[in-house]
Amino acid sequence: MEAVLAENVEILYGSYKAVEGLNFKISEGETLLLLGPNGAGKTTLLRTIAGFHKAYTGRLLVFGKRPEDARELISYVPQSHSMNELVPLKAEEVVSMGIIYKKGFFHFRIPEDAIGRAKEALSFVGLEDIAEKHFSELSGGQKQRVLLARALISSPKLLLLDEPLSSLDPSARAEVAAVLGKIKREKNLTMIITTHDINPLVEIGDRVMLLNKKLIAFGTPQEVLRDEIIKGVYGPLARAINIEDRLYCITGDVHLHIKGEHP
Amino acid sequence: MIPEYLIRAFLASIMISVLLGLLSPLINMKGLAFLTHATFHSLLFGAVLGMILGLVFENLGLVMWAALIITVVVVLTIAELEKKGFTPDAAVGIVASFVAGLTVLGFGILYRVMAEKPYFPFSESIVSYLTGEVFLITLNDLLTLTIGGALIFFLLLLLYRDFLYISFDPDGVESYGGSVRAYLMILYVMVGAIGALIVKTVGLITLQVIAVLPGAIAMMTSRNIRKILGVSLFLTLAVELISLITAYLTDIPPSGIATIMLGAIYGVLLFRR
Numbered sequence: 001m002e003a004v005l006a007e008n009v010e011i012l013y014g015s016y017k018a019v020e021g022l023n024f025k026i027s028e029g030e031t032l033l034l035l036g037p038n039g040a041g042k043t044t045l046l047r048t049i050a051g052f053h054k055a056y057t058g059r060l061l062v063f064g065k066r067p068e069d070a071r072e073l074i075s076y077v078p079q080s081h082s083m084n085e086l087v088p089l090k091a092e093e094v095v096s097m098g099i100i101y102k103k104g105f106f107h108f109r110i111p112e113d114a115i116g117r118a119k120e121a122l123s124f125v126g127l128e129d130i131a132e133k134h135f136s137e138l139s140g141g142q143k144q145r146v147l148l149a150r151a152l153i154s155s156p157k158l159l160l161l162d163e164p165l166s167s168l169d170p171s172a173r174a175e176v177a178a179v180l181g182k183i184k185r186e187k188n189l190t191m192i193i194t195t196h197d198i199n200p201l202v203e204i205g206d207r208v209m210l211l212n213k214k215l216i217a218f219g220t221p222q223e224v225l226r227d228e229i230i231k232g233v234y235g236p237l238a239r240a241i242n243i244e245d246r247l248y249c250i251t252g253d254v255h256l257h258i259k260g261e262h263p
Numbered sequence: 264m265i266p267e268y269l270i271r272a273f274l275a276s277i278m279i280s281v282l283l284g285l286l287s288p289l290i291n292m293k294g295l296a297f298l299t300h301a302t303f304h305s306l307l308f309g310a311v312l313g314m315i316l317g318l319v320f321e322n323l324g325l326v327m328w329a330a331l332i333i334t335v336v337v338v339l340t341i342a343e344l345e346k347k348g349f350t351p352d353a354a355v356g357i358v359a360s361f362v363a364g365l366t367v368l369g370f371g372i373l374y375r376v377m378a379e380k381p382y383f384p385f386s387e388s389i390v391s392y393l394t395g396e397v398f399l400i401t402l403n404d405l406l407t408l409t410i411g412g413a414l415i416f417f418l419l420l421l422l423y424r425d426f427l428y429i430s431f432d433p434d435g436v437e438s439y440g441g442s443v444r445a446y447l448m449i450l451y452v453m454v455g456a457i458g459a460l461i462v463k464t465v466g467l468i469t470l471q472v473i474a475v476l477p478g479a480i481a482m483m484t485s486r487n488i489r490k491i492l493g494v495s496l497f498l499t500l501a502v503e504l505i506s507l508i509t510a511y512l513t514d515i516p517p518s519g520i521a522t523i524m525l526g527a528i529y530g531v532l533l534f535r536r
Contacts, residue, residue: 050438076438087292087431088486097428101440106421107428134486135431154439 001064003028003158003190004049009058011041011048018044021214022058028157031184031191031204033221036211037234042194045211046160049192050076062158070158072102075151077161080143085136091146092118092131098153121149125179141172145179152183159183161193165200173200180204198225198249225249269511271405272397276503278412279461279473284496285419286457287478288488293430295454296475297352301359302338302455303470306462308362309333310392311369318376327407327459330392334455337362342448395466395518397507404463411460415453426450427488469518473499476525483532498528 002025009022019041026032034042047053048060051067051074062070075098095118096110110118119131125145135143144164151159164180165173177200183189184204195201198208198221208224210216212233217224230238230249240249290299313329337358344354373389391399400408425446428436433443454474462470481494502521510517 052434052437071438071440074438076434078432078434082432082434084292084431086482087427088488088491089427089431094431097432097435098439101436105425105445107424108421110424136486150435 001028002026002061003030003063004032004192005059005061007059009048009056009060011044011053012055012057014055017213019211019213019215022060023215024209024218026190026192026207028063028190029188030206031193032207032209033198033201033205034192034194034209034211035196035198035233036216040212040233042211043162046076046162046192046194049158050074050160052076072154073157075154075156075159077144077147077151077159077164079163079166080140080147081167083135083143083147089135090131091122091127091133091135091138094135094146095121095150095153098150102154117153118149121153122146124152124182125149126175139172140168141175144168144172144176148176148179148183152187157190159189159191161191163194163196165195165197173197177201177204268398268400269507271400271402272507273504275397275400275405275408275461275464276507277500278408279465280500280503281416281496282412282419282457282461283473284477284499285416285423285492286454287474287476287495287499288481288491289423289426289430289450289478290454290474291478291482292427293450294351295450298338298341298355298451299454299458299474300471301341301355301362302334302451303458303462303467303474304359304366305334305337305362305455306330306458306470307392307467308366308369309459310462311366311373311389314389315369315373315376318373318380327463330462331456331459334459335452338451338455339448342444342451346444391463391466393467394516395462395464395469397464397517398510400464408460408464411456415456415460418449419453422446422449465521466518469522472522472525473502476529477502480525480529480532483529483536498525 004026006022006024010020011018022045034045036042044053048056049062049067051071054068060067063073067074092115093110096114099114099117100107100110119128122128122131125148127142127145127149130138130142135146138146148164164176168176180191180193180201181204184191193201198205202221205221207219208221209218210224210229210233216233217229225240227240230240238250290296309330309332310326312333313326314323316329317323317325341354341358344357345351349357425441428441429443429446436446437443458470465473477495477499478491480498481491484494485491502524506517506520506524509515509520
């Protein structure tokens, strides 16, 4: 069964078509890197697959179900800076959010077993020491990893990550990318990751989708990251170059690279 | 010998402090100050409507219920507009403007009804909804405040973590199976219900200040939720009781004293930063 199947999908805001011409499928366990310039519709597509945005036409299935019916199978990881840090929550409390809503309406206290699982999830992302720290006190990379731990604790089959590397310094990007690699190796989850910077994620991408209000290209990284395709999205200065057996895609101020031959 | 009306005022102040002390940090964290103001303004329209009905049916007990019902209708309308895609600011602005217009209309009708009932024993004053009359609180008022306040207090306590979570990351709550809409509705209705319960005691103007400033001050002093709640509760209680004693001794309206005290504390903290 496909993890995600889209046939003739158009995503709408009222009568405005935000994204159109979506035809693709992702198999279970695959990782899709979703690229495109600002305003291309990456987050809109991600939120539609997550079941938050329901105005679309065509056929969109997540593990054979409509996105809004597949909520239990999906974990959505927003950008860490979209959290309201005025709310003083500890890291373990943030992670527990991923599990407590599976049971009950009132959550006066977080059950002990949920705290235990939150600590395990934090340990998986390499943050066992910061469970008691407040979310607002963490570094950008740590915040993103806490949100990854929160996503993992709910045992999803599909992980949707919205710009997990944005606003991070290079070392924090490497940390988060390493955790994503670990998730791919050890959890075998299907992941869709929107990004402007494919560089740190190159090792885990099975598929790449190039989006600019419509589907421009979809396939393996070698199939999609080609001069003629990239120029169509990022402009005439964009290009792919091969240096020491790695393919680098230069897209204005964003440099994408990938292992393999120059097409 | 302490006068009975002063004891009633003290007891009412304690209940008010507990409710607003708990609610105020949430209003600040969730960014509901504008909604709170709109909600509390709708209490005035509810009170005017309640007085009209109370005079017509010769039962002024209707005032609080009318205020409560109108406020709940207002918050539900705001929530519905937000669901239809209006930004929270726009939704609140539209409804608040409409309610303000209705209030003006209501005053016109109220004065005409009052003119037709010159001999009705009129113990309620619409001005008390603006400035508060804690020393005029009756035993019945106190009983309603205690029972209603206790119910809201326990519900607020039970849902406090959920309210924190929907303030922190509503998409996250929705994504993991929680109903943000249901939690928001309950929170909005609670804001309205707390306002309806205590507006006559502290007054609309002071209510707006006490609902926002203790939480804002508490959040300036700590990043720990327990400490924030502690400071907010203590501050609300202290200000309420001090203003009550000062008012008893000096005849200055307690609501005005409470507002000035909180404003001064906030200003000092802001200056020291």
